Structures are given as structure tokens and as C-alpha cells.
Amino acid sequence: MRPPVAQPLSDPLLIERMADGGQGVAHIDGKLCFVDGALTGETVRAALVRRHSTYDEATVTDVLNASPQRVSPPCPAYTRCGGCVSQHQEHAAQVQDKQAQLAEKLARISGVQPATWLEPIVGPAWHYRRRARLGVRQVSRLGSVLVGFRERRSSFLTDMHDCAVLDARLSALIDPLRALIGGLSVAAQVPQLEVTATDNEVLLVMRHLVPLTDADRAALAAFGAAHGVRWFLQAAGPDSVHPLPPGGDRLPTYRLDAFDLELEFGPLDFTQVNFAINQQLVPLAVDLLAPVAGERVADLFCGVGNFSLALARRGARALGLEGEAALVARARGNARRAGLADRCTFEQANLYDDVPAAQTRIGRCDAWLLDPPRSGAQALCAALPRPAPARIVYVSCNPATLARDAGLLAGQGYRLARAGIVDMFPHTAHVESIALFERT
The missing domain is CATH 3.40.50.150 (Vaccinia Virus protein VP39)
Structure with missing residues (x-):
């Protein structure tokens, strides 16, 4: 699904309040409109991206009267990536x-x-996310593999090189992973990665739809050694997850310091x-x-x-x-x-x-x-x-x-x-x- 083409609106919009999804709420000729990138009290110029029977969706193109809550998003992919919706708003206001x-x-x-x-x-507020599912897609027109979150209103993946909300160790792996997967024989058959950063290690679970070659396995092992990560492979359902190489199947843990507890969890378990x-x-x-x-x-x-x-x-x-x-x-x-x-x-x-x-x-x-x-x-x-x-x-x-x-x-x-x-x-x-x- 391609992202919709934006159609500029002729008149500015007054943002009345915030919606549950993090958009600003305005009305166009009495019809409800949800506006990405807007904050309560702002006057903005916007472009329409999707029409529905009872409401429309738009995105900010220019802020004419900014809210005091507005800040500059630190992520260069923010306006495209669907992972976040509120980086333009002060954290306390969120x-x-x-x-x-x-x-x-x-x-x-x-x-x-x-x-x-x-x-x-x-x-x-930043680099807090220790676990995530990242999409993977080989894009022929770009001549590369993308690793990251989906774009807004689209099934396309965001062309991103780091992430401001992922744990810094996971964020730093995005570009190396793009290069690694692009060199695998199965590059077109890797749909996703499950990534986890505990207090003392990083784990990566790679879903692959066709068998790996010996060269693929060697490349993954070399990457793991170079970047200090542990690989798990998933060829089918959750029960198929296994470590690479065999023998490295100890489970990750997280702590609850207030109770002197350390809990094990599986690479795909909910935490x-x-x-x-x-x-x-x-x-x-x-x-x-x-x-x-x-x-x-x-x-x-x-x-x-x-x-x-x-x-x-x-x-x-x-x-x-x-x-x-x-x-x-x-x-x-x-x-x-x-x-x-x-x-x-x-x-x-x-x-x-x-x-x-x-x-x-x-x-x-x-x-x-x-x-x-x-x-x-x-x-x-x-x-x-x-x-x-x-x-x-x-x-x-x-x-x-x-x-x-x-x-x-x-x-x-x-x-x-x-x-x-x-x-x-x-x-x-x-x-x-x-x-x-x-x-x-």
C-alpha cells in the first residue's frame, strides 16, 4: 500500500484539542478532521491525505501560530515513520x-x-525501548535493504538509519543490519527481526521464509561476533526459534531490583x-x-x-x-x-x-x-x-x-x-x- 498523496487545503485550520491517536482535531465545514503534527491551540496549514464518510485525515505543512508545547523532533525520519506521533510535543505535555x-x-x-x-x-523519554519488532524489506529501486518501522498510513518501511526511541545499542545496529541482510542469499525472504536489549546483551531473532545457506550462517555468526549480539533463527512459527550457533540457547533476563528478582524470558515471550x-x-x-x-x-x-x-x-x-x-x-x-x-x-x-x-x-x-x-x-x-x-x-x-x-x-x-x-x-x-x- 503506497502512502496517500497529500492535497493542500486552501484555508488554515484551528486545532481545537488532541485526539487519542496523538493528532490535532479541527473541523472543515463542520466535518471532523484529524491533523498529524498539530497541537492544541495552533493555527496551521495542512494537506488532506485521506477522506472518510464521517471524518478526514490531514497533515501539517506549516505552523502559523505555534503552541508553547511545540519542540523540534530530534529524529530525521519523524515526519515519515509511523513509530512515533508526538515527538513535536514536549514530553511533559504528552x-x-x-x-x-x-x-x-x-x-x-x-x-x-x-x-x-x-x-x-x-x-x-529517549532510547527507552528495549524490545521491538522491526520490518525488513529488500527494495530493488533503492538497491538496498530497509530495516525499521512502517511509514505512516502505509505498509512501506521507513528508510531510517537510527531510532531515537530504541535502546541506543539497537538503534546503532540498524545500518549494520541493512548491510548484513542485503548480502545474504535470503535477503528477499527476511520479513522481520525481533530485537531485544537486556542490561548486559543484545539478542536478534531473524524470521526467514527459506532455508539459510552455510555462507548465510557464517555471515550471521561473524556479525554477532563483531557486534557482540546473539542470534536466534525462526524458520516457521514461534516453536521453531533456535539459537545460532547451537549451544548459545541461554535465556535473556531482566531484573526487578526492588524485590531482588531476576526473571528469564524467551526471545519471543511477552515482556x-x-x-x-x-x-x-x-x-x-x-x-x-x-x-x-x-x-x-x-x-x-x-x-x-x-x-x-x-x-x-x-x-x-x-x-x-x-x-x-x-x-x-x-x-x-x-x-x-x-x-x-x-x-x-x-x-x-x-x-x-x-x-x-x-x-x-x-x-x-x-x-x-x-x-x-x-x-x-x-x-x-x-x-x-x-x-x-x-x-x-x-x-x-x-x-x-x-x-x-x-x-x-x-x-x-x-x-x-x-x-x-x-x-x-x-x-x-x-x-x-x-x-x-x-x-x-
Whole structure:
């Protein structure tokens, strides 16, 4: 899909507010228009890039009256790359807008507001992203391979040479990876790379659609030695991932310093991409839940044990439920290594389509911790067991589904005691948040 051709608008636009996706909102003859690169209160010239029946999309071509929040984006690819949408706005203002977005969703969708707003959790605004999936594409007309994120409104990849939000070690590898993959026999059959930077190493998972030659493997091994990275190869589904060369299959780890924990995860396992924010998020979640020693706490969508092990370290008896068998096994291993196997139980459960069975496994718990995907935890929140947990901490990556589920919990006698945003993805439209519900 080629990016759309912009059509300049004859009249300037007044930006009324910010939309959820990080665009400015204006009206053209009464019709809603979302404007990339604009900020509230600005007067801009813009070009129309796409029409829809109920709204249009445009992009800024000139700023006539700039907002005091406007800054110069440091990334030379910013106007083309779809990885970020808010580099032209001060970071502190981005955080304020995300908190306002959460408040608006809670009020409009569920009609609830927290009794207390938490201070936003913030961390480094640049080079914060430790994990990412980068697209790879051989482009004949350029005579090179592209490695990076997709362009805005396009399936094309951005012609980029570094990235201001990726960990600096990952950013520095973009050009060397372009050159490396361009020299492989399978260059046209490499669609993506999964990249990870831990505290002490860098891992790269290369998806390849056809078998590698011996020369390809030798080139990858030489690159790994020269750049200090470890390669994993993926020829098919996630189960096909294996290290190159054989024998280098030790798993990467991340730390939770507040609990003296080190957790292993697989190259494709879900973990938070912003390790610095996760170091703050987990202690906050545990403090909000405030488990008393011996209390039984359910960690639902537990992954590799990110919250479960911290809760157990605090003295709780943690039950972690997760839909993926590989993650359950990983969580059990992490508990054993931390000496917490006697306080943690991990089981596989379908938390979407078979809630009655999941509720049977959960049983009676004093508190819950929910950390679901973007679709939220609607089925669980709509069918709480009796007696219901006294406290629920909900970590969300989608304000709309959090607000929906907050309404379900309010209807079952819970009050929203505290809520706030977690700035997991600066300069993007992604809004992470955390909320504490207490049974009244």
C-alpha cells in the first residue's frame, strides 16, 4: 500500500484539542478532521491525505501560530515513520494529555472517576525501548535493504538509519543490519527481526521464509561476533526459534531490583518493552494491592511471573494464571530460581472463553491483579466469584477497555480508589495505566 498523496487545503485550520491517536482535531465545514503534527491551540496549514464518510485525515505543512508545547523532533525520519506521533510535543505535555485521555474515557464510558489520581509514572523519554519488532524489506529501486518501522498510513518501511526511541545499542545496529541482510542469499525472504536489549546483551531473532545457506550462517555468526549480539533463527512459527550457533540457547533476563528478582524470558515471550518503567510499575502495583503476609492473591494474565513473584516476595501466596503454556513453564522456572516455588502456583487457563473453569481454578482469593492485553478482562470482571476479592489492581494498555471494565466492577460494588497513567511508550499514542478497585 503506497502512502496517500497529500492535497493542500486552501484555508488554515484551528486545532481545537488532541485526539487519542496523538493528532490535532479541527473541523472543515463542520466535518471532523484529524491533523498529524498539530497541537492544541495552533493555527496551521495542512494537506488532506485521506477522506472518510464521517471524518478526514490531514497533515501539517506549516505552523502559523505555534503552541508553547511545540519542540523540534530530534529524529530525521519523524515526519515519515509511523513509530512515533508526538515527538513535536514536549514530553511533559504528552503525559498530561494521556492522563486527560484516561480521565475522559473513564467518565464517558463508565461514568466513574478515581477518588485519587496517582502521579504519572515516567522515565527516560529517549532510547527507552528495549524490545521491538522491526520490518525488513529488500527494495530493488533503492538497491538496498530497509530495516525499521512502517511509514505512516502505509505498509512501506521507513528508510531510517537510527531510532531515537530504541535502546541506543539497537538503534546503532540498524545500518549494520541493512548491510548484513542485503548480502545474504535470503535477503528477499527476511520479513522481520525481533530485537531485544537486556542490561548486559543484545539478542536478534531473524524470521526467514527459506532455508539459510552455510555462507548465510557464517555471515550471521561473524556479525554477532563483531557486534557482540546473539542470534536466534525462526524458520516457521514461534516453536521453531533456535539459537545460532547451537549451544548459545541461554535465556535473556531482566531484573526487578526492588524485590531482588531476576526473571528469564524467551526471545519471543511477552515482556514490557520499557524495562525502566517496569522497575517502577511492579512496586507500585504491589504497594496498591498491599498484600498481607499469607493472603492469597490471583495474578491473572501473569506471563513470565512479572507481578506474581514480586507479590510472593512481599509475603503473599500467589496464583498465576496464563493462557500460553510456554509462559506458564517460564513462570514456574522463575519461581524455582527465586526460591519462591512454595509461595507461587502457576497454571494454564483460558481467561476469555472459559471463565467458569478459570474461576474454579482461582477459587477464593483476597485480591486480584489483572494485566490483560488490549481487549481487556471483560469476561472476568463481569463474573466475579463469591466472595469477591476485596481489592483489584488493574494494569491496562487500553484506556477504553479499562473504562468498560471499570463500569462492570462499579456495578458489582467496587469503587475506583486510585488511577493514573504509566508512560510506557513516550512519543507514541499508546496509553498504559493502572487502577485500584476496592470492594465497598
